[in-house]
Amino acid sequence: MPQLVPLRSVATCLASLFLFATLAVAAPPEPPKGFRPLFNGENLEGWYGHNPHLSVKLKDEKKEENLRKQREEFPLHWKVENGELINSGTGPYATTNDEYGDIELLLEYKTVPKADSGIYLRGTPQVQIWDWNQKSDPKKPNRNAYFGSGGLFNNTPGTLGRDPLMRADRPFGEWNKVRIRQIGPRTWVTLNGQAVVMGAVMENYWDRSQPLPAKGPIMLQTHGGEIRWRNIFVRDIPAKEAESFLKSNPLIPEPTEFDVAYGPHPKQVLHFWKAESETPTPVLLFVHGGGWRAGGRLTRLSEMIHKLLAEGISVVSVEYRFTPEAEADGVIPPVKGPLHDAARALQLVRSRAKEWNLDPQRIGACGTSAGACTSLWLAFHPDLADPNSDDPIARESTRLLCAAVMGAQTTLDPQQMKEWIPNSRYGAHAFGIKEDTDKGINAFDEFLNSREKILPWIAEYSPYALVTSDDPPIYLNYAAAPALGQPEKDPTHSANFGVKLQERCREVGVPCELYYPGAKDASHTSSVDYLIEKLKSQPGK
Numbered sequence: 001m002p003q004l005v006p007l008r009s010v011a012t013c014l015a016s017l018f019l020f021a022t023l024a025v026a027a028p029p030e031p032p033k034g035f036r037p038l039f040n041g042e043n044l045e046g047w048y049g050h051n052p053h054l055s056v057k058l059k060d061e062k063k064e065e066n067l068r069k070q071r072e073e074f075p076l077h078w079k080v081e082n083g084e085l086i087n088s089g090t091g092p093y094a095t096t097n098d099e100y101g102d103i104e105l106l107l108e109y110k111t112v113p114k115a116d117s118g119i120y121l122r123g124t125p126q127v128q129i130w131d132w133n134q135k136s137d138p139k140k141p142n143r144n145a146y147f148g149s150g151g152l153f154n155n156t157p158g159t160l161g162r163d164p165l166m167r168a169d170r171p172f173g174e175w176n177k178v179r180i181r182q183i184g185p186r187t188w189v190t191l192n193g194q195a196v197v198m199g200a201v202m203e204n205y206w207d208r209s210q211p212l213p214a215k216g217p218i219m220l221q222t223h224g225g226e227i228r229w230r231n232i233f234v235r236d237i238p239a240k241e242a243e244s245f246l247k248s249n250p251l252i253p254e255p256t257e258f259d260v261a262y263g264p265h266p267k268q269v270l271h272f273w274k275a276e277s278e279t280p281t282p283v284l285l286f287v288h289g290g291g292w293r294a295g296g297r298l299t300r301l302s303e304m305i306h307k308l309l310a311e312g313i314s315v316v317s318v319e320y321r322f323t324p325e326a327e328a329d330g331v332i333p334p335v336k337g338p339l340h341d342a343a344r345a346l347q348l349v350r351s352r353a354k355e356w357n358l359d360p361q362r363i364g365a366c367g368t369s370a371g372a373c374t375s376l377w378l379a380f381h382p383d384l385a386d387p388n389s390d391d392p393i394a395r396e397s398t399r400l401l402c403a404a405v406m407g408a409q410t411t412l413d414p415q416q417m418k419e420w421i422p423n424s425r426y427g428a429h430a431f432g433i434k435e436d437t438d439k440g441i442n443a444f445d446e447f448l449n450s451r452e453k454i455l456p457w458i459a460e461y462s463p464y465a466l467v468t469s470d471d472p473p474i475y476l477n478y479a480a481a482p483a484l485g486q487p488e489k490d491p492t493h494s495a496n497f498g499v500k501l502q503e504r505c506r507e508v509g510v511p512c513e514l515y516y517p518g519a520k521d522a523s524h525t526s527s528v529d530y531l532i533e534k535l536k537s538q539p540g541k
Contacts, residue, residue: 029083035106035233038096038218041083049074049092050219052123056206077222085229087222089115094220094229099123101215102237105180108230113172115225118153121182122216125205127189127197128153129176129227132169136266146266149176150189150196154205158258161187161200165296168194175230183242185212186251198298199249252302253309257356262348262393263341265321265329270345271297273305273315274356282362282401282535283314285346285378289369289407292323292338293429300368300406304528311532314358318345323429333457335412335430342374343384347396364402364535366527369493372405373412373463376501379403379474380466402534404475404527407493410501411464414448420496423487431457467504473511475530476501481516 029041038046049070058066070092077091085094100122111117111129118126127150134145142157148167155162168191170176181188182202189197204210220229237245255271262268275281286304288295297317308315318341321329326337346363353360365375384398409426411417417424428434428447431454435443451458459465478495488494495516505512513530515522524530 029231029233031233032106035104035235037232038234039085039229039232041080041230043080044075044078044085044094046097047074047078047085047094048097049077050095050217051092052120052206052219054092083230085220085232087220087227089222089225089227091222093120093222095123096217096219099215099217100182100234100236102183102239102242103181104235104237105178105182105218105233107178107232108175109178109227110175111172111227112225115227116223117227118221119178119180120217120219120221121180121187121202122213123219124202124212124216125154126152126221127178127180127187129221130169131225132167144266148191148196150178150191152187152189152197152200152202155200155203156208159200160252160254160298161197161202164189164191164196165198165298166194166196166290166294168192168196168294181237181245183237183246186246188249194294195296195299198302199251201251249302250306252298252305260348262345265325267319267321267325268341268344269319270348271317272349272352272356273309275309275312275314277312277357280353280357280359281312281314282364283316283349283358284308284531284535285342285349285363285365285375285400286315286317287320287342287365287367287371287374288317289367289371290322291426291429292335292370292374294322295369295371304366307528308532311536313532313535314356316345316349318342320345323432327432333431333454333461335461338370339374339377339461340384342378343381343398344393346378346398346400347385347393350396351393360397362401362535364404364531365400366404366406366531367408368406370409372408373410375403375405376408376410376463376474377461377466380463380468380471382466400472402472402474402531404477404530404534406477406527407479408463408476408497408501409492410476410497412462413458413464414444414451416464416500418448420484420500421488421491421494422485423491426492430461464501464504467501467508467510469508469510471505471508471510473513473534474505475513475524475527476515477527478514478516481518 029037031037055063055066078087113131117129120126129149130145132148136146144163147163148169151164152161177192179190185201186199187202188199202212204212256274257272259269286301288297288299297319305315320341321337323334326334331337350360365378367375379400386394389395412427425444428443433447436446476498478498482495482499484496498514502512502514
């Protein structure tokens, strides 16, 4: 006879099973303030299946039948698991029941190698999601997966926003965080905290002669491999907020010349904006920051370009190889890659002076952080022109009329950094120096330990070491006041760098204006005002 289980034990077991089942179901996603969830984390409610490419050319009954079939197939290809919306890479796209106009959209995704996906806004492709490990294919020059995800891939090639400003993708296996702001036809995309599209106009893929629809569904594309989505939230942007945002973020004009190559590497390109003038114009060479390892070429330039063009100053924005890419090309030390790329870009610009209506004697440089260091290196380095070269571009001068920079590192000497800013931690990567995990030594300390061996490199690539009396005037701008010899909140962009460079410039008679909050001797509070004054003056004045 089977043994009977006490009723209380049965009840306890059932309660435990119920608790386990409750815990196994992921809690509904909690939206940030002002947002609401589009995906409840439990089922496919609020979504249906639709791949518009399969139905756009159909009409009447055939179209209705296609749409009905896609709706039926949707749950066969999509599932919900642990609060994630999952697709294996096939079937219709996940499409919201509701339509949206001006919105801010937050979501996270995780994908796999060789997958190809994207986010359709107002039913229109798309904010692209790539397998960014794909190599550049010369046979497909407009398919730049190598540049990373987040760009408006279905826009016309050779326009701003089609490719992302930088590669911000995380490695496979990690979640990527996306923030999209859509106002009218303009799109802003932030990927993992980095701005990759800055207010570009999203084209109407379905009819490029028409603007983007005023409203439409959000669609999650699936193609070629598994993709997982979670934490999908949206908020509507009110009309007043949209108007204010657009006013403070004017549309960046399309470059006069887009991605002009100055070298063979895919990153050795520049944009050129021509200022309208009957006479040759001065030109600003802008070099973006990011530690020579990241960053996008419109970052901070977007705040300056309208004023510069209005003042009759043409603009060049330089993309360049980052230090890992320079290392892959065999460049030693790695920092030589981005610095010499900027010099080569400057030579190309000067070689196009007549064609682009530029005054080759009035070229200034500007940049932020590492781009600022590059600009100062150009300002102080002896002319790299090779008059005997068979290459006409290499025969052009690399000298500048002036430089105006923001948050510059003015030395790459770890000993000087430590003296000026005791908690310095920047610069080892410039020379390919890494932490010694076996000895438990961090990268900066290893940098300091290696100083004697790399003194020739420091002398060649550190702006401070290159200053001579024949150098052009410079302007330094920092966000906080200096505190020499004291630990800094932001040691990488400390005004201590500026104080010491200004001292060195004064020793040899090079004009150097230093601005920071509270500075008493500065005549300009912004780099752009300094540049306008210097570039619009005649050389030597």
